[in-house]
Every structure is written in C-alpha cells, then in structure tokens.
Amino acid sequence: KAGVTQTPRYLIKTRGQQVTLSCSPISGHRSVSWYQQTPGQGLQFLFEYFSETQRNKGNFPGRFSGRQFSNSRSEMNVSTLELGDSALYLCASSFSGAQETQYFGPGTRLLVL
C-alpha cells in the first residue's frame, strides 16, 4: 500500500511570496494533519482535517491555512512568507484522527530567502 506522499519535496521562496504544499494520504485515511518542524521548536501542530472540515488548529498566525478535498488530499498555504517560515513541513494521515497511529510523509523542505 502506498504511503503518504508530499509535493514538492523542496522549495525555495523569497520573503513576501506565498506557497502551496500538497499532501496525498494513505488510501482509506480520512484524517490529515500538518506539522512544522524546525531545529529550535521541534514538531509543532498546524492543523488537522477530517472529511473536508478543519477540526483543530495550532498556534500559528492566519497566514497559515489549509484545506482538504473530497478525496482526502490536502493542501496547506502560507501567504506573505517570512524568513522564520523556513522549515520541514510534514503531513500525516490516519483513518480517523490523532488518537490512533498517524503515518508521516517525507516532508516538504521550505527555504525562505
């Protein structure tokens, strides 16, 4: 069974630009979560989607947004990029939520210059 896939794998942007990252969950999984990983803060929760609805959101500014489509694929968008947004963005999927095992994708490495 195919794992979680994320595109693109690497991205370089400049301050002020916006970016969209994509995540395809494991087949049959309806919950998709996004995390930001930085050396200083570790893994921080961004938001979680289930059946196209955002159920929870972490402590990130409104520049970070996401959505989920009817096929459970998810996208996250970051507008007006800042240098501090440079990070590894990870997507994880599960059947119904974080109370069960979440499987992570390889991540998208974003560098903001």
Add this chain to the structure above:
Amino acid sequence: EDQVTQSPEALRLQEGESSSLNCSYTVSGLRGLFWYRQDPGKGPEFLFTLYSAGEEKEKERLKATLTKKESFLHITAPKPEDSATYLCAVNSPYNTDKLIFGTGTRLQVFP
C-alpha cells in the same frame, strides 16, 4: 497543558551496548503514546503505539514500555543503522486531534 519531555537529548553508544531512552509525559488522560524514528531530512517513521500502563511492544532490537507517567524505549545490542532521532508523542482528550511531540533523543551508534 499537555507536555512531553524526552531524555537524554543525545546518546552515543558503542555497537552492542544496550541502553534506554526516556519519555516523560503530563497529560489530562492519555489516549495514546507513540514512538517514531526520524532520519535526517526525512519524515518520522512509525515504530510503536501504546495505550495503557503496563503495555509493552517489541520490534527487532527495540522494546517500548509504558507506565502512568513515562515510557521507555529499550534498545538491545544496537547497530550503527539504529542511529537516528527517536521521537515520542502523546494524544489526549485535551488535544483530541493532534499529537504533542517531545524534542527527541538523537542516538548515535558507533561500530
């Protein structure tokens, strides 16, 4: 507020030298504790899920145990390929739809 603390931050072992990694947690009712392994530049790879105190899970050289306050990841006779960062995360009713992660233990195993 749910919290996860992992220790040590870094661990250097000789090949074959067994040891344990610790994950202490403070949650308002544990729903699940998860161990992941992460190699540099890659996403976390799932290892174990533990749900109740006393539960144990094993996989090759790794064994995870759970008490009411902490979890241990025991590594028996490690090999260089076990070198990675090991992450612990918890889920609770207070944080229903997300995992709270510790900062990880960076393990290096030398031949």
